Every structure is written in C-alpha cells, then in structure tokens.
Amino acid sequence: MTAAPPVTGARHVGEALDRVDGLAKVTGSAMYAYDHGPADLLHAVPVEAAIARGEVVQVDVDSMLKRPGVVAAIWHGNAPRLATSDEELAVLQSRRVSYRGQYIAVVVAETLDDAREAARTLHVQYAPEEHDVGLRADHPKMYRPDSVNAGHPTDTEQGDPDAALASAPVVVDEVYSTPAEHNNPMEPHATVAEWHGDGLTVHEPSQNVTGLRATLASLFGMPPAHVHVVSPYVGGGFGSKAKVHPHVILAALTAKQVGRPVKMALTRRQMFAATAYRTPTIQRMRLGAEPDGRLVALTHDVFEQSSALAEFAEQAAVPSRTMYAAPHRRTTHRLVRLDVPTPSWMRAPGECPGMFALESAMDELAIACGVDPIDLRVRNEPAADPHSGLPFSSRNLVGCLREGARRFGWAGRDPRPGMRRRGRLLVGTGVAAATFPALRAPSSASARAEPDGRYTVRIAAADIGTGARTVLTQIAADALGSTPGLVTVELGDSALPRAAVAGGSMGTASWGTAVVRACEALRERLSAVGGAVPAGGLEATADTTQEVRGRQRYARHAFGAQFAEVTVDADTGETRVPRLLGVFAVGRILNPKTARSQLIGGMTMGLSMALLEESIMDREFGDYLNRDLAQYHIAANADVRDVQAFWLEEDDPHLNPMGSKGIGEIGIVGTAAAIANAVHHATGVRIRDLPIRLDKLVR
Template sequence: MTAALIGKSVSRVDGRLKVTGAATYAAEFEVPNLAHAAVVRSIVANGRLASIDTAEAERAPGVIALVTHRNAPKLAYQPHKGLPDAAVGERLHVLQDDRVTHQGQPIALVVAETLEQAVYAAEVVRVTYRNEAAATDVAAVDPVLPTGKPAEWEIRRGEADSAFEQAEFRVDQTYVIPRENHNPIEMFATIASWEGDSLTLWDKTQWVHNVAEEIAAVFGIAAENVRVISPFVGGAFGSGLRCWPHVTLAALGARVDGRPVKLVLSRREMYYGVGYRPHTVQRVALGASRDGQLQAIRHEGHQETSTYEEFTEALLSATRFLHACPNVHTRHRIAPMHVHTPTYMRAPGEASGIYALESAMDELAVALSMDPVDLRLRNEPDRDEFKDLPFSSRSTKECYRAAAERFGWSQRTAEPRSMRDGRLLIGWGMASATYPMNYAPASALARLLPDGTAEVMSAASDMGPGTWTSMTQVAADTLGLPVERVKFTLGDTRLPRAPVHGGSMTMASVGSAVQAACRKAREDALARAGSNDLEEAMERLGQVIEATADVAPGDETKRFSMHAFGAVFVEVAVDPDLGETRVRRIVGAYGAGRVVNPKIARSQCIGGMIGGIGMALMEHSVVDPRNGRVTNANLAEYAVPVHADAPPVMDVIFVDEHDPHVNPLGVKGLGEIALVGVAPAIANAIFHATGKRVRELPITPDKLL
C-alpha cells in the first residue's frame, strides 16, 4: 500500500495537457458540419425595438439564418432556478418579444458558414428603438429592501444605535466598490448540436447539470435529453455559475439551422453577456470603549441589480460574527437598474463586505492609537454571537500571530508616513478574512479494474483550482494506489451528479463522495478476494469492481457555526510624487481545516492575493451613466494585475486545524477566502504609508495626489 497522499504536494495531473495545448476547451471541440453564430446586441438600456432591418444581413455571404423576436420559435421558459440564479425575478427571455431591459441585451442572432461572415452580417443589421427613461446611474437610484421578509434583510442584536451614540470612540464612514468584471482567459463559448429532441452542449460552465436543467426548461424538454460536456474551464471566478443567454442562443441557432452551431462571446460581449461583481455602497459605524472593546457595529450596504431579477449576496454576513460585539445592526438593500443581472465573483459578498468592515476597524485602531492586530485580538469572540452557536473550529488568533511573526509586524512604527525606503513611502497594513464552509450533496463512482488501476468519476468542474488533481489524490489515498494508477473524470452530465463548482464547496462535497465511493469499492474488492492488498485482490478477482456513493450534510449546521478564517498582512511602497502604489509583500495565514494538496492550495492563495491587488488598485468597470454602456469593456482599458504587478514575496501559511465536524474530509475550502481581506489590507497599508484614507476602490494614483 502506498504512503498517505492526502496532505502531500502532488503536481497537477492535467498539467501536461494544458501546457502542451492538448486540453480541449468548449470552443475547441471538433463537430462535423459546424456553423457559427454572432449576436446583435441592444445599444440602449430601456425601451422597445421599433424596427429591425435584416435585409442587407440576409444577403451577406455565407448567412444561413437570421433570428429575431419576429421569427424566433416561442420557447417554453418553464420555471427553473438553480442555486446561482437570483431567487426573485425571472431570467431574460431571449428573442421572445420587443422589450429591451439593458445595454447589450441580445436582440438578434446570425448563423453563417464562418465566424467572420456571422460577425459581418450582425454588424449590418439595422435597428431603431423607442427609448424609455432608464436608471443606469447607481448613485441616482434609491435603494430598497429586497423582496421577502424585512427581518431577513435588516438584522439587529442588542441596541446598536444607542450604544454607538454613547461610545467613547466612534468611526462612521462610507466605502464604495465599483462594478468589477471577471475577465477569465477563456471567453464563454457553447457548441450546440441537436439529434431529434436530444441536445448536446459543449459549454464553458461551472455546473454541467445546472446548464442541462436550465436549457431543458427553456426548450420544454426533459433534462435527461440534454447532455452537457465541459472537461476544462479556462478560469471563471463565478462567471460560469449560471447558465447565461448565449447558451440558449446557441441551442436556438442550432434548432433553426438544423446544424451544430458554435457561439463564442468576444471579450467586449462578456461585459454584457455574463454577470459581474455589483457596485456596492456601504456605511460602517463602529463604537468602542477606550480599551478597544467594540460597543456597537452598524453596517448597511446596497448593491446594483437588474430590473428583472433581484440579485443579492452575503454582503453583511461576516459582520454579524467576525468580531465580538453586543450591539450589531445590519441592513441590506438593492438598487434596481436597467442593467443585466450581476452574479457571484470570487468570494462574493464577503470580499466586498469585509473590505468595508476591516477598513473601518483600521480607522478605529488609528482613533484609539492602538495596534490593529491588538484591536482584533481584544474583540475575538468565543462563539458565533449571531447564531449563538460554537464554532466548529476557529483559528483566527493563530492566524494573526503566525502571519504577524512571519511578516515582522513588531517592527512597524504606528505613525503614518513614518516608514520610508529612500524617497518611497512604506506602509504596512493588515485585515481579517473569513468565508463559510459550504458542503452540498454529491455523488461519485469508483471502478476498480483487473490490472490494478482505478477509474473514478463525478460531474464536477475544474476552472483552475486543481479539481482533477485533488480528486485523483483523494481517490489514490483511499484506494492505496499510486496517483498514476488512478484516472479521474469530470465535466459531463452522464457522470454522477456533483454540486456547483463554487463557494469553496467542491473538495468538501465531491471529495467526500470520491472518498466514500473509493472506500466502498476497496472494501468490497478486499472482502471478495480475501486479501489485504488491493492490486493483488484485483488480479485474483479478474473482474471489474464498481461502487457508487452519495454524500450529504447532516445536522452539523444546527450545532456549529462553520467557517474558514485567516489574516492578511501587506507591505506597500507609494511614490509620493506619482501616487503609484506597488505591493511589495503579502503574508496570508489561513485556518481552513485539512489541506489536501499544499502545493495547489498555495497556488489558490497566491491567485487570491493577485485578485485582491486588482480589486484594491486597478479593477473598475466604467459605466456610462447616460446609457449603461461599459466604456472600458476590454483588457486594454480594464486593468487587471499582470506578472509585473505581482509582489516578489507572497507567503502562505496554513495553520494546523483539525475539524471533525465540517465534512468527512475535514476540509473548509480555500478558493474564496484567499481573496477576502487582501483589498482592505492594501488600503490600510496605503493609509499607513501616506496618511490619506481612500474609501472608494480602486485606489488609483489620482486619488493619492
């Protein structure tokens, strides 16, 4: 039997496929007789289509079909809401009527022999509109409580208002985060092919079964008749959680054309065709005693959403339990606008909410003349004060101390502008991080072969965090086989069902199912063969042994509050003449349960740190308030971090944490928490360097000059 593999740094099993170009992404599948599609999109934010002149486009070379609301088949659009869908409202019904609800809405589809022919024909479709007043400026929209019970959106513990007024030290500020777009390397693409009433979709997605069920509902067919294939995903960060309108358009084009159709969104289209992190405005008011004990927290925030769906995320959740405080008041609202619906983006809700909370905590530390780490340690809770439950495990103190020691925090001088490197201003800042442990029902199949190898499968996704590798590792560890003798397969609705690949739940859920299936198969084989060695047992049996397993959470959430926790420390250098900020060092410490593969886990954390740099210093979708158009919908003007922006030191510490309550593997997930806390730590470091507090991201040079 091989040595234990869980906890070992194993290189990516799919690495060679990716670096050699052998990995096949959604747009790369070879399907015979393929046609290509392009979308005509609205250039107004609200109104109706007055006319669509398609004559020139229909005469263009290579055009096979041109579909508008006037000739499109009426689609069933039966009820369906997957986990990532907005709970309130109805998804966009594409090409079903003349109503326009947002800039970039699909209003026509061209299918042609080549991509170039389809794009050209789409460009010569002439459209006129009957414009109506549009709400496209979030600052001009009055936020409202989301639909549902008011108690769900406004939560009180104690008497925060009076406690704040009586507090000796107070901070009351507003923090703004602009809209951010995901910008993965791989653009969204779908190939659709019908055979009678059966449909195959090669699609970029983080949840193959959700795509199958959504498209089945749209076309009024059985979900079993829709097969979705998505083995490799070139980044998504949450943008691939939902099934977006382009998937319906590809299937619709293939239905009308009678041939397989490929639809690939351009980079610009991705700013309108899929969701984004919504613009948020948050007010945080903190009250504390002279010794730093929090007496009151008031945190309210609102975010943009579309007029046809209410998108909400966990913007204020962490505020209710991250720091101990007897009096807490949170209020969450939305601003309905003529935009397309936002969606989840890495660490949704927590990344935004904790930016505001941890910035305010730093401001309170300054007001108290107290070390920011000491302030947090003084307000470390013994239990979840919101749920009134014990934490299944919480290593926040250990994270603060481990990261502070590695960073050299004790050498920090507290006064702003007191640390320099030549003419550069040096700043040190820190922030807390947390993200919930999510665990969902999942299934897996393990098949042991007579030659001593194993095939393991589940319909999970891998958008880059290493699902292929970590699942192979769990399977090999459980079976007692070398990694190279285990083949894991994912990304196909014909495989056992897996939950959405998001929310840091894949290892907890799919990993637990893989472990259970492999354990069943191994025990069965050994029992049948009367052997203690699996390879020997399979050779003796000479037949395939197969086992399936279904896992699901129990009542743990009723008994424990389960979260990963962390601490992020940052050093920045700010040019006082140019206002340019460079991140020099980041140290992150995380208590995230069992770490299956430290090498891949470290990569996850480094990716989150880089994403946090983008959030803090660069990323900003500039929306024209006149019409909702994103003016920088490209990678030339929407700045994202590149190699030159990466700090030379990105140090990751995993605090040893054993948590038997969270799931069978004892994992909590790292994909989301790796981003949480980075932006406020950078903002706090910039204040320490410059003495200037910038409360609206990104912190660009103009805001520091």
C-alpha cells in the same frame, strides 16, 4: 477474475502532487469548449442592444439573408418559443430591452467572418426610453429584498445598536464603496450546441454541468437525460461560469432553428455585458467601542444594484455577523433594480466587498483608540459565532494574526502615518483579517475497480484551474488504499454522477465527501468477494444528500490574516505593493502545491481589486465604458513583486471526511483592505472608495 491491488498504508493526501492534467494542458491535447468542431458547423454571432431601455421595433432580417454565407438571422419576431418565466434566460422572447448589450438578435453564417460582418451591419429599429443606471444609497426605488445570496436573511439585529452607538466613548462612522468589477478568466465564454433528433449536446466551459443540464432541459421542454453537457476543461471562471448565461441559451436555440451545429464564441467586450459581474456597493459601517477598543456596537448597512430582469442581492454584510464580538449589532441589505445587466457571483461574493468595509473600519477604530490593529482584533475575538451562537468548529484567527505578524516583521511598527520613506517613496504597512464559510452541498460519485488493477472514479465536478482533478485523485487513492497513479478521475460531464457547483469554496469538500463514500463502498464490495474483480469490473456509488443536510452543530468558517507593504510616490501618487503575505486557517491542506497556488492567486486578485479594477459606467450612455483588457486593468506580473501564503496546521473533525476547508476564495477577502490600510499608514490619506487611484492620493 483478477485480484484487486493490495491495500497500501501510504497517505497521498497532503502530498504536493503535480497536476495530473498538467501534461495535457501544456501540450495542447486538453479539449476546451471552443476546440470542438462538429461536421457541418455554423458560426453564430449575437447582436447586442444599442439602447439601455426600450423596445426593438423591427430587425431587417431579409437584407441579411441576401448576404454571402449568411444562413439565418433570428430575433423576437421569428425565434422559437422557450418554456420559461425566467426573464434573464428568455432570450429573444420579448421586444423589451432591459440593458445595453442585451442580446436582441443573432446572425448565423458559414464562416465566422461572414457572421461577424453581418451582425455588425444588421439594421435594428428601436423605440428607446429613458434609462436609469446610477446606484446611490438614497435612490427612491431602493428596497429590502426577502433574502440575499445563498439564502441568508436580509437584515439581522441584536440588542440596541443605536443606543449603544450613542453612548460609546469611541465611534467610527464612515461610508465605503466598491465599484462594479468584471470576471475576466483566461478562457472567454464559448458554446458549441448540436441537436440529435430530440437530444441536445452542449460543449460549454461550466462550473456546474449538472445545473446547466437541468436548466436547458427545462427551457426546451425535455427530460434532463436528453441533454448532454460536456466540459472537461475550464480555463478559469471566478464565478462567471457558475450560473447559466443567455449566450448558452441563444446558441442552443439557434442550433435548433437552423438544424445544424452552431458555435458561438463571445469576445472579451461581449463578456462585459451578459456574463455577470460584481455589483458595486455602498456600505456604511458604524463601530462603537470602549477606549481600549473593545466593541460595544457594530452596524453594517449595504446598498447595491441588480437588473430590471432579475434580482441578485449580494450578501456583503454577512461576514460582519461572524467576525467580532459586540453585544449590540445590526446588518442590513438594500437593493435597487436598474437598467443594467444582472450581477452575479465573482470570487468571494459578499465576503470580498463586505470585508473591505469592515476591515477598513477596524483599522480606523484601532487608530482612534491608539491600539495596535492586531491587538484590536484579538481583543474582539468572540467565544462563539456572534450570529448563530454556535461554537466554531475551529477558528484560529488569532493564530493567523500572530503568525503573520511574526513572518511579516510587524513588531516595532511605528503606527504614525507618513513616517517612513525610501527616497521619494512613502512606505506603509497594513493588516486585515479574512473569513469565508466552510460549506458542503450534496453530490454523488461512483468508484469502479477495473480488471487491469486500476480504478476509475466518476463525478460531474468541474476543475476550473484549481487542481480539483488532482486533489480528488489523491482523495480517492487514500480512500481506496491505492496510489494516485492507479486512479483515473473523470469529471466535467453531465452524464456522470451529479455534483455540486464549483463555487462557494465548497467544491472539494462536497465532491471529496462523495468520492470518499463511493470508494469506501467499493472497498466493502471488494472485501465481500475476497478482492476478486470480475472481467466486467466492479462498481459502487454513493450519494451524500443525507449526510450533508444533517443538523449543523457548529459554525464552520475558514479564517486568515493578510499583511501588505506599500510604497506611494510622494509626487505622483503611484502606489506599488512590494510585499503581500497571508496566513490562513483552512483545515487540512490536501495538496500544498495547488493550495498555495489558490491562496496566492486570491491575494493577487485582491491586489488587483485594491489598485486597478473598476468598471466605469457612463450614465448618459447606459453602459460600461472600459469593456476590454486595454482599459479594464488587472494585475500583471510587474504588479506582484513578492506574494507569500502560509497556513496553520489545523485538525477540525467537524467538517468532512478530509478535514478540509475551501481555499479558492479566502485569499482575496482581506487583501484590498490590508493594502488600503497600508496606504493610509504610508500617506495619512484614508481611501474608502476603491480602487486606490493616483487622483485620490495627489491633491
């Protein structure tokens, strides 16, 4: 036996530790899903439906099998059956086509070039039907879903908002819209699937390896233990790799059919069809206020789309339930099922589009009342959560607004629009608030003391570029009384203790809680044996289900304030953002370096949302037209001139053992509204429909 290292008094949480996996990533030794190439590998290329609605009548499989290198061509007529009622994942189980781009066949070949050419030339006979891909608020098939994303109630109402609005001295009643937006992480989706007898191994960039394993096991009718999902490195996700998508099922089905390992890598264009996107929204905001800007009524009505295959209702009105005090309030969500792909999670689903509408309306209310936009928000600060009535564990929104105003130079701002110029450039400034819930979900972890004095912590978490592996190393080091250099964190593998999804800004809070509890249990065991580590090592485990699912006594949210300066060319309408600044109240910052990266990244994505991102639907063709990065525009280096992120010191004992709140999503939440508000200040033109294009400013 050897003695465990002595407990140190150092605190490593809070240090700006470099990423522990940084060297592996920059040297290329980090293995991503596509990097794996088992022996006897085949390449599979999916065939996408060329109609938006109808049926596949026939696929010319026979001619494909005569082509050089082609091993198989699979469609509904010859595909193995899956055990599922989930129409979204029932790949090749029906002749029905529910959206353009849906997988209706797959071609398998010895080389990628052969597979691509075969897929391109495969003859498919369709029976097309009339399709409907147009979202509008008055769509006759609009309905009220039972609940919206994350289990929130569809509608809420307090008091009599209609009567309060009718009698309010000041009323803002406007409609705002956001377009469909597509997740575009650096690493495209790719799957390597290999069967070993009755077992399946899948290499897939996943934000939820535990959930993916369970889904695959269910679909193929086998115990979860027979499925192994491997995903140690993920090149970005933004929500698109959190849910199971049809390509993973298709790759596994194909590998089973041909009896050899299969690699399937989606192109960027293919990702625009079947790997999720943010639903477009139409939102009516009504604010009623006293002349001094104090709200008496707030209503927020949201209209959005899902597919004919599955219901996904984004919770865009939910943040309006929490942000501001108003005695009379109502929020509603309505959904229409169209012949389009199923939308899903994209960074800050619900809060991101919903807060664009709310914070734009709050700016309009400030102007109508002649009140400074910051003062207006302060005057409507609630004493407790307006929706639940629970006290906030911590809030500090006012502190974010005040500190942001100081750092940004808000004092002395002339509220009149169109008054500042730099040559031919109109200059404006704007502000918006941000919020995101501070969540946790059950997870498990193990901690092991090794004979050589090191520690190994294992959890099936996902590091999608956020720095999770680094922060969990710091958390474990402190919980063990050790140093980060003596701790190895293993994650991204379904064989490890189960972990919650890397989504909802709850990863670190969920996984960190499990890691702390496992490390505490290990220290107790080491103490019981006098610190001696046996030759085989010593391990302890923890599961946080009971702790996390206890009764909630506080409303737990992160808050922030974003400030933007814009310039608009008076002749062309070209809009630039010279400065973005955010101040956030997000609990304890566990690593300032990775935290700043996340907050700045979120604000950059919010800039992209405000000015550039828009998936354009051709209603006649039934598909998004701009299905590549040449036409779907995202912010580049030249678009981000000066972006800064700061935070308030916040001690919140009601969250988790680390005292942290999620930071992956709050940075995007208020940014688009801050920029739109700044554009109005610069030009006097109110843009209520994103993105802010030239043609909307030059009239």
